[in-house]
Amino acid sequence: SSDTRSGLQTYVLTYQVEGTLNAIRGEDGVQDQDELYLNAFADSPNQVDEVTVRITGPADVVDYACYRGPEGSTDSCGTEEPEGNQVTFTGTDYTSRDGLTIMAAFPPGAFTDTDPILEEITGDGPSERQPGPLQRASDFVMENWALLAGVWAALLAAIAGTRIAFGRDETYEGVAPGEVPLEGQPHRVVRLGREPVVAPRFTPPDGLSPGEAEVIEDESVTPEAFTATMIDLAVRGYLTIEPSGTDSRGNTNDWTIAEAVNPPSRDLLKDHEQHLIQALLSGTSSVQLGSFDGRFAPRLREFNQILTKHSDSEGWFRRTGLVGSPPARGFGTFIGWAVFLAYQGVWVAVFAILILNGAGALGLLPALFAAAVAIASLTTVLVLTRRAAHGRTAKGRALYEQLRGFRHYLTTAEAHQLRWEAGADIYSKYLPWALVFGVADRWTSLFEQLAAEGRYTPSTRWYDGGSAGDFRARVRSMGAATSGLNTTGMSALRYTAGSGGGSGSRSSR
Structure with missing residues (x-):
């Protein structure tokens, strides 16, 4: 576009989301109500300095809550301000991997259509609501990195010890x-x-x-x-x-x-x-x-x-x-090249994912980084031994x-x-x-x-x-x-x- 801007700009994005209302009926300990339960954003890879979410409904708000942090967190998002048929949530200083979830409830029947929208998932790929295997692996690495590091270090020590023991003269x-x-x-x-x-x-x-x-x-x-x-x-x-x-x-x-x-x-x-x-x-x-x-x-x-x-x-x-030496039958040379190419392949995959999927792919980096570290450390052990x-x-x-x-x-x-030799x-x-x-x-x-x-x-x-x-x-x-x-x-x-x-x-x- 030839239309350019400079300085601080404010962008307003308007969009429509369907299927976010839940009709709560007959549940123990919860009054009947029409509830909006929504992830304003989930596990953002970027820091957010300040966020405000305002919910406006057709009737007065009867219940509300908001949470921040990783999935499952019960930490409050910040400030909650109800007023009639509106409730405003405000939070500051969200770090990367923090999410924001809000809930606002209205009297039962306040909305005319609260039926869930069900769609059949076609193909073998994951749905938008279900993370793929690489994302699940990345989440697992983030949650268990200390344990994984200890197990991998023990495995490397076992590999080095085995090579040294079986390599004795x-x-x-x-x-x-x-x-x-x-x-x-x-x-x-x-x-x-x-x-x-x-x-x-x-x-x-x-x-x-x-x-x-x-x-x-x-x-x-x-x-x-x-x-x-x-x-x-x-x-x-x-x-x-x-x-x-x-x-x-x-x-x-x-x-x-x-x-x-x-x-x-x-x-x-x-x-x-x-x-x-x-x-x-x-x-x-x-x-x-x-x-x-x-x-x-x-x-x-x-x-x-x-x-x-x-x-x-x-x-x-x-x-x-x-x-x-590079003898034709030398298995060590083959291993060295295989590990080197695998290591390079990991980083090629990182850049390819970032280019094709943008900032949202940053959540995959823990798994890819762990793979790169594993390959590099294995190469180091093989070379040193x-x-x-x-x-x-x-x-x-x-x-x-x-x-x-x-x-x-x-x-x-x-x-x-010195021992001298005759004539030498x-x-x-x-x-x-x-x-x-x-x-x-x-x-x-x-x-x-x-x-x-x-x-x-x-x-x-x-x-x-x-x-x-x-x-x-x-x-x-x-x-x-x-x-x-x-x-x-x-x-x-x-x-x-x-x-x-x-x-x-x-x-x-």
């Missing part, structure tokens, strides 16, 4: 921690109770690579798995690493990875190690990590998938797939115990306690493992001290950086390269969306 009964029964030796697999005492181990588990160790340790493929594998391959003579770029503060921010001269046969490598060399070099003799410009992300995902499949085939965990529910098999636990022992050695050994550079050899265990800086500082004392000469075979004559500075440079490759270097390789394979957190169970 397995172990071989009667076999020392870290040991695997010999072939043919009778054994029984049971759930692990309390954590066994760590038995220090001075060498890594036989036949296990640092990348595989990271999977068993963290139950996922983290950036440390890739970096540790790359450094391990360099230490073993397959690759060389050289700093090739610095930032404005002089810190190394790029590295050149090259194929080593006269490397050992690649036939000795495992699948994920083969893939790493092929993914990095791709037929060339050397490459700068920064040159990938995000194009390495698909190759990194494939590296993660190879380790995940290898974990499944080795049977290290009771479930297929790893925490945070996903690692606890991903238990190791007895075989995986035995390897994990060996890793615990070796981690204890690298974490606690002092310079004078144990700093370089165990540096990838120190990275996996999160103690690379500590491991480096030990050998900085030894180099300063003239008791250690760092290798020049796999790393070309630092001062050639200053052994301590060279060790420090090797340690900095390890940290930098795991942060700046990995960022250059995996920054495109979806290229990660899990978090880099440290955990054990």
Whole structure:
């Protein structure tokens, strides 16, 4: 309309309502009368500052009453002023969910037609006088929210407890921690109770690579798995690493990875190690990590998938797939998406109902909000317990115990306690493992001290950086390269969306 108004406006709506009169006849304790009993408004979703209802009839008013509040309330609405054939009800400060019901009675026969109007309800839907199932659910939530919250919290606690209890690692009964029964030796697999005492181990588990160790340790493929594998391959003579770029503060921010001269046969490598060399070099003799410009992300995902499949085939965990990985058979990913879509669906329904039904639909919000809270809290519990529910098999636990022992050695050994191996550079050899265990800086500082004392000469075979004559500075440079490759270097390789394979957190169970 082109007719517009501004300022305070008063709107007068005139309408006719039929069938609101009741003929009261022959009821005990109530005199015969014609009664008007009407909800002026019911459970309004809005606040009402002031309301006045005036009833005018064909005869003097013989009885009157008014009530405010939710359904069933007997609280007075406010002021009641009868005068002859009129009665005026006045109330103020009605909050949301308050209703106003008025009653005015007149002498019997004051009205000519007080018969009820009956209409058959067609279809399966609720009538205007009967709330639908969603409204009834919403009312139930409003009336019992404290009880429902307590029951739901108990249910969530039961779900979390069940996932944690059934997700405990397995172990071989009667076999020392870290040991695997010999072939043919009778054994029984049971759930692990309390954590066994760590038995220090001075060498890594036989036949296990640092990348595989990271999977068993963290139950996922983290950036440390890739970096540790790359450094391990360099230490073993397959690759060389050289700093090739610095930032404005002089810190190394790029590295050149090259194929080593006269490397050992690649036939000795495992699948994920083969893939790493092929993914990095791709037929060339050397490459700068920064040159990938995000194009390495698909190759990194494939590296993660190879380790995940290898974990499944080795049977290290009771479930297929790893925490945070998207294997095709991983049920956790399906659950996560299902819960997420259900949560979004609830809020889509909220907005759709509001748009289609207006403010009257606000009464449905308690049920919809409760559904959203239930879905969100269930998702949170599933996410927080996903690692606890991903238990190791007895075989995986035995390897994990060996890793615990070796981690204890690298974490606690002092310079004078190191076990030297004849002809071996144990700093370089165990540096990838120190990275996996999160103690690379500590491991480096030990050998900085030894180099300063003239008791250690760092290798020049796999790393070309630092001062050639200053052994301590060279060790420090090797340690900095390890940290930098795991942060700046990995960022250059995996920054495109979806290229990660899990978090880099440290955990054990």
